[in-house]
Amino acid sequence: MVPVPTRSFEILRSPNVNEKVVISLIYPEASINDLLNLEKPSFLGALEGTPTYEGLLSVTPSPLGDGTFKTAHIAELKRCSESTGHLFRYFGGQVLVAKRLHFEDKLGVVPKQIPPVQEELRHIIQECNILYWCSTILTLTYHFIDSKMQEKGDPPFRIPRLRFVKSGFCYAKSEFSQSSRRGGHLLTRKFKETHLSSSKINRGYILEENITGRFVKYIGSLFPRPTTRGGTQLLSEAELETAEFLCFTQHVQYLQTKGYGYISDYQGSGDLLTDPQLMT
Ligand SMILES: Nc1ncnc2c1ncn2[C@@H]1O[C@H](COP(=O)(O)OP(=O)(O)O)[C@@H](O)[C@H]1O
Ligand SMILES: [Mg+2]
Numbered sequence: 001m002v003p004v005p006t007r008s009f010e011i012l013r014s015p016n017v018n019e020k021v022v023i024s025l026i027y028p029e030a031s032i033n034d035l036l037n038l039e040k041p042s043f044l045g046a047l048e049g050t051p052t053y054e055g056l057l058s059v060t061p062s063p064l065g066d067g068t069f070k071t072a073h074i075a076e077l078k079r080c081s082e083s084t085g086h087l088f089r090y091f092g093g094q095v096l097v098a099k100r101l102h103f104e105d106k107l108g109v110v111p112k113q114i115p116p117v118q119e120e121l122r123h124i125i126q127e128c129n130i131l132y133w134c135s136t137i138l139t140l141t142y143h144f145i146d147s148k149m150q151e152k153g154d155p156p157f158r159i160p161r162l163r164f165v166k167s168g169f170c171y172a173k174s175e176f177s178q179s180s181r182r183g184g185h186l187l188t189r190k191f192k193e194t195h196l197s198s199s200k201i202n203r204g205y206i207l208e209e210n211i212t213g214r215f216v217k218y219i220g221s222l223f224p225r226p227t228t229r230g231g232t233q234l235l236s237e238a239e240l241e242t243a244e245f246l247c248f249t250q251h252v253q254y255l256q257t258k259g260y261g262y263i264s265d266y267q268g269s270g271d272l273l274t275d276p277q278l279m280t
Contacts, residue, residue: 012112014061019172028135043129124204134276168207213269218243
């Protein structure tokens with residue numbers, strides 16, 4: 001079903017400070033076989049069996065980071081009921097990052113714009129899908145590394161232990177469901193795509209753990225090699241070491257997927273990664 005847009009393109013403005021939101025968490029699959037056999041081919045498919053939660057989200061207006069397609073804002077998830085505790089445990093706290101999607105023209109003449117809400121949600125679900133696939137593929141890469149280390153012993157160098165941020169798909173709506181209004185309980189009904197065509201949905205977010213420290217691009221999407229600049233500065237020695245390790249993971253992934261694909265556009269800070277691309 002193709003939902004009918006409920007608004008035309010809007011200029012990107014400050015997010016609302018307190019919003020009622022519905023959240024679905026992204027749980028990567030343990031095995032890539034499920035993905036390749038197309039049993040659970042997409043995040044949207046996986047969502048069918050996942051509970052959703054309702055909560056209050058307070059988003060800081062000024063962005064923490066600003067990219068070509070998204071802005072990242074510090075956000076606080078407010079406790080709504082006992083079940084919100086599950087979300088806090090998943091994200092490692094109440095403070096997270098809410099990312100908004102936008103479009104801008106290459107010359108920057110027209111202000112950044114947000115597409116109609118249904119289109120915005122579709123793009124956000126696509127971003128979540130890429131995180132879902134890439135988290136699974138990176139876990140698989142570490143399975144390979146760990147099995148080789150069991151076989152051959154530890155290598156004479158440090159192996160970076162990296163992972164993609166814990167993340168969730170989130171949309172803001174003007175009303176809570178009847179059940180949560182009555183009892184303050186979070187929603188645990190199964191996710192249905194039809195929920196997304198509701199006219200009560202105002203906007204969408206990608207929720208992520210907050211990556212602190214210098215945010216760098218280790219590998220871009222054009223070339224499978226370390227970037228010469230990780231942002232505005234050169235990569236530090238430690239960052240370059242991480243970037244070289246990530247190039248190695250691309251080789252492993254290419255072989256593991258029998259040439260189907262590998263992760264690119266590796267970026268983040270410390271042991272956390274986000275916003276990947278999947279080259280196929
Ligand atoms: N989880 C995060 N924690 C902290 N900052 C982030 C996070 N994700 C993104 N950012 C910041 O927001 C910027 C844009 O986000 P990103 O997901 O890279 O979007 P784009 O698709 O525009 O590259 C990043 O360059 C970074 O500065
Ligand atoms: Mg980016």
